[in-house]
Amino acid sequence: MTLPEVQNAISEKKICILIPTYNNEKTLNRVIDGVLGYTPDIIVVNDGSTDSTTQILNSYPEITIISLQENKGKGNGLKTGFRKAKQLGYRYAITIDSDGQHYPDDIPVFVEALMNEKEDVLLIGNRNMSQNGIPKKSSFGNRFSNFWFWFETGIKLEDTQSGYRLYPLLKIPKKYFTPKFEFEIEIIVRSAWRNIPVKNVPVKVLYDPAERVSHFRPFKDFTRISILNTILVSITLIYIIPRNFINNFRKKSFKRFIKEDVLESAGTNRIKAFSVAMGVFIGLSPFWGFQTLLVISLSVLFKLNKVLAFVASNVSLPPFIPFIIAASLFIGAPFVHGDSNILNQELNFDLIKNNLLQYVIGSIILATTMSVLSGVAVFLFLNKFDPEKD
Structure with missing residues (x-):
């Protein structure tokens, strides 16, 4: 000029x-x-x-x-x-x-x-x-x-x-x-x-x-x-990444979200599958209050797909929490001495507090199992639509 x-x-x-x-x-x-x-x-x-x-x-x-x-x-x-x-x-x-x-x-x-x-x-x-x-x-x-x-x-x-x-x-x-x-x-x-x-x-x-x-x-x-x-x-x-994800998701149909943010997102199919597996593991583990912080931090640390990891971590949305707690207590029961009829009791905070070890053991087993299953399922799904090249 x-x-x-x-x-x-x-x-x-x-x-x-x-x-x-x-x-x-x-x-x-x-x-x-x-x-x-x-x-x-x-x-x-x-x-x-x-x-x-x-x-x-x-x-x-x-x-x-x-x-x-x-x-x-x-x-x-x-x-x-x-x-x-x-x-x-x-x-x-x-x-x-x-x-x-x-x-x-x-x-x-x-x-x-x-x-x-x-x-x-x-x-x-x-x-x-x-x-x-x-x-x-x-x-x-x-x-x-x-x-x-x-x-x-x-x-x-x-x-x-x-x-x-x-x-x-x-x-x-x-x-x-x-x-x-x-x-x-x-x-x-x-x-x-x-x-x-x-x-x-x-x-x-x-x-x-x-x-x-x-x-x-x-x-x-x-x-x-x-x-x-x-x-x-x-x-x-805690706020910006979840906000951006929610705003982005609202602008898209579910089909478009799957296409752009899952199939066409950054990373190989293995990285995407591992991102989902980690998100599910964090979401089901007993890290209440720190799940978003953990999943985003670990995604950055291990260079994973932050969007997929964050979505997967929301497996612990409020409507699912009672079922997650019940499954964790049920799975953890054989590993501790205590009341084996625990699931007939009311599910509340006191129940978890009184059976904390049982809950922690059960939630870790549940989180590990579901993360492996979800990771494998996502990898097979992605490979079907877009096979990885050697």
Whole structure:
């Protein structure tokens, strides 16, 4: 795109450039001047800087400046900038760090990528983290973040930590729970959960130790990020994956579900059969309250088909629970000393509590037997319609 085309697109799409800054007096001028080459639609959030940032910003009357009295973190600065951008009528915000690592001349990369999309998208700059000068801790942190983003959303990206991004302001969540560096993880994960496409675009990066001032605190911020990922993973396993499955199932007929999610789903027939077998085993085992967490975790660990494993684990739906309990107690009776006439009693929690060992033994035997039978049955069924090739 030519410069006039980029400028017209920025105006047409109602894009602003958002620059959060804190004590980056060495590079702030260069960043703002570079951005002004493309647009004056700039919002700078001065997050309680104590250097000459205020004096520098006063020399740019044509841009919007928000000055916060106290430094509360990058996440808080971005949220403040997003609110202001929406108040001013902008639909998109390109965020660029003020420490000089991002090149303003990559703004056209984001604009062109947005113009080529048919729907709103969240774009993240993909830096070359293998180039000379990139700190090893930054490369490791990026790989760490990429893995957990994939686990939490199913989306594989090469860079999830770059602060050079384009946000669709009207689509991203309105409320957030994190105020500092971990905010940039929270927002992309929760946006992906809202079915907003999240993609990488190639950008350049400059790490100049003579100029760059990083406010990332390795121990404190990495701990906060780890805690956030723990929470996001738990939400993914307990709520997001089951929600997505149910929503997907509702949109399809049973025949279409079998065709697309069973016959055409990822994995060989053996993997699909093993996924079902494991789901049945977890569903019938005495892991009440943890079945979804276990089945999804084990599916990821052993690279199984998560959808099939989750479906199979629902063999323990509430209407079936009394029959599962009765069968478990009946099967476990020969292995313990006790009342052999136990199934004539009322099936309730007290019955299980008073005969816990009998129930556990019986449920494990039942789960093992049914998982083997279901796995074999599914394998034979799949092989009939789509035989595996040697």
